[in-house]
Amino acid sequence: MTHTYIQGTGEFKAGFFPFRLFSGRALIVVFSLILATALIWFLSMARVADLGSGSNLASSGLIELWKHGDVVVMIRHAERCDRSPNRCLGSADGITVNGSQAASDVGAGLQRLGLERAHLIASPLTRTQQTATYIAGQTVISQDWVGNCDTHFKNEVVGHKTKGENLILITHSGCIDHFERTMGLPAGERSSEYAEAFFVKMDGKSIPRVLGSLNAVQWKSLANDQLK
Structure with missing residues (x-):
């Protein structure tokens, strides 16, 4: 949050930078990367295929x-x-x-x-x-x-x-x-x-x-x- 001085009133008005919106988007990106990394790790784990199943x-x-x-x-x-x-x-x-x-x-x-x-x-x-x-x-x-x-x-x-x-x-x-x-x-x-x-x-x-x-x-x- 920022404070803006209003000329002639001697008062400060509270306000917000756009970074709050940016931070929200950044969090979404970070969580998406975490999920993608976890998915790649899960899919890359060595597994034992059931050779009696399907193809x-x-x-x-x-x-x-x-x-x-x-x-x-x-x-x-x-x-x-x-x-x-x-x-x-x-x-x-x-x-x-x-x-x-x-x-x-x-x-x-x-x-x-x-x-x-x-x-x-x-x-x-x-x-x-x-x-x-x-x-x-x-x-x-x-x-x-x-x-x-x-x-x-x-x-x-x-x-x-x-x-x-x-x-x-x-x-x-x-x-x-x-x-x-x-x-x-x-x-x-x-x-x-x-x-x-x-x-x-x-x-x-x-x-x-x-x-x-x-x-x-x-x-x-x-x-x-x-x-x-």
Whole structure:
């Protein structure tokens, strides 16, 4: 607010500069910029695409990458016996009967995708070994690092990926979470259901890129031509 002297009266008259209108417009501009920045940040966040939904599988490029052996798949073990009321497949540290069926469904899906250029490794724990057996239809080699869920897990994955060969890891939710963290995935995007498969492009030329995920049920709903 300003004060204007009125000649001959000895009085000051209160008034306002136009900056009040300008300030209002400036606030609108500032808020618009803040909203635009927030929207750009939100849209640029790394996300895990649901490959069983819509055209996500086709647009991900997974099929072509798989044909060239440029994919790593991390699969969480099937339903744990010691955390479920369902009937156990065997010992309490293994998976349930329902879990073995889910693992078989994942295996059938991977077979349709093609395992000619794939190498499977499992964590040595009972639940991952059983899951791997039902996925592959045979015993799968185990290595300790696949079950070591720490900050070095991503480096281990990269180090064990062979050029031109897809790598399938039967592992744990904690390991997958550590990998997702290093990929910059926010907390709301980091999750893995029992027997869920998490796909990553890893061609040795560019930085790894998250392709998306498929749960055990979704494999059965995919048509053969979608996986070729």
